[in-house]
Structure formats: structure tokens, C-alpha cells
Amino acid sequence: MVETDTDLAALIGSRICHDLISPVGAINNGLELFLMSGMNMSPEVALIDESVRNASARLRFFRVAFGSGDAQPVPAQETSGILRDLYA
Helix, strand or coil: HHHHHHHHHHHHHHHHHHHCCCCCHHHHHHHHHHCCCCCCCCHHHHHHHHHHHHHHHHHHHHHHHCCCCCCCCCCCCHHHHHHHHCCC
16 A cells, blocks of 8 residues: 555656646747847846746656656666756
8 A cells, every 4th residue: 555655646746747847848938939039138038047947957857756656767868967957
């Protein structure tokens, strides 16, 4: 029964991260479109950009750390990318 509880917690954690990464990604995409249209990188826009990148990195880390729990290996390149973005 304990194993089932752990699996359920991992699935819930993974689902929360998955549900949160979509709006964070949408904000990032919108910001990129603004910048491509000629909008300047003002301090306000830079703050939004930094916050979105930070949130995305944390969600990716949390998904790996507390995610599905199926013991599926995460490629080294993906792991290093997540850690690089997390500690940038």
C-alpha cells in the first residue's frame, strides 16, 4: 500500500508540473513574439523574461525530481540542461 501512495504522489506531482508548464511556456512564447515584433528589452520585459525562465527551469527540475517515479532514466544532456537553467 505504501508503494501505491508513493506512485500516486509522484503522479500528482508530475501532473501539477505538467499543468503549470503550459501557461509558463505560453508567457515565454508571447514574450518572444513581442521581442520579434520590435519591442525593446526594457527592464520590465527583462524581469518578466528572467521570471519565466526561472519558473520553467524549476518546473522541469521538480518534474524530474518528484515526477512519475517510474525509474525511467533521464538523459545526461537533459539533466545538465535542467541544472544549467536552474542555476543560471
